[in-house]
Amino acid sequence: MRPDRARTFDLELPSLTGGPKAGGASAERAGTGREAHPRPVSSRRRCSDFVLGVGFALEHGRSSIFQAEAGMAGRDSEAANRGGALASPVGEAARDRIAENARLLGDLAGKAWNAPNTILGLAYGTLGHLAGQVNRFRPGRPVPRIRVGHNAVEFLNNPAGGIGAITIGNTITYSDDPYERGDERYMAHERAHTIQGQQLGPLYLPSNAAGLLLSALRRERDPDGGITGHGPSNWNERGPQMDPPRPWPPRRGR
Incomplete structure (x- = not known):
C-alpha cells in the first residue's frame, strides 16, 4: 500500500473480508451464464473488518x-x-565592547580623581618650561619641549625636573629627554606613578612625602649610591621599580 494512500485513509478494505473480489464475481457470471448472487456477509464480520x-x-x-x-x-x-554559531562571535564582540567601555570610564574617573594633582603638576611644569626657554640661549643648554605620552603631559629638558623626573598627577617633568636616549623603561616607571595618582587621588602627594621621608631616615641608598628616599621602605617605589613597572606589586599567588 502506498504511503500517500495510507495518510488519506483510502484503504482497500474488501481484501480483508476474505470474499471474492468484484472482478472474480463478474468472471464467474460470464463463464457459467447464470446470474451469480453475492454471498451474504454477517454483521459481526462487517464490524470486525471495520x-x-x-x-x-x-x-x-x-x-x-x-x-x-x-x-x-x-x-x-x-x-x-x-x-548559536552565529550568535557566539556576536556575544564575544559585545562583551569586548562592554569591557573596553568600562576600562575607559574607569580611566576617566581616575583622571578626574587625580585632577587636583594634575593641575598642580601643570603649573609646576609650565614654570620650569618657561625657565628653560630663557636658559636655552645660554651655550650648551637643551631646548625644552612638551609632549603627551605615557598617560601624562610630559615636560622634557625641564630645569624643574631635579635630578631625574618628578611626577605630579598626570604630568611628568624630566630634567633631560629620555626619548633621545630611548630609555623606555624609565618612562614606564614614571607612567606607573601616574596610575598611582589616579588610584590615590589627593592622597598621592602625602603618600610620596611619607615614603620618601621614611626611606631617607633609614639611610637607604639607590643602586648609584646616593640617598634619595627611593629605597625599599618607600612603598610608592616598589611597583614602579619592578620589571615590567606597575603601580604596586601583585598579591601573592598571582
Missing part, C-alpha cells in the same frame, strides 16, 4: 505524523545550532 481497517489506518497515520514531527524537530535543532 475495526481492523480503522486500526490499520490509525497506525499508519500515527507513524506518518511522528515522522513529520521528527523532521520538523530536526530542522529546528539544526536552525538553533546555526543561530
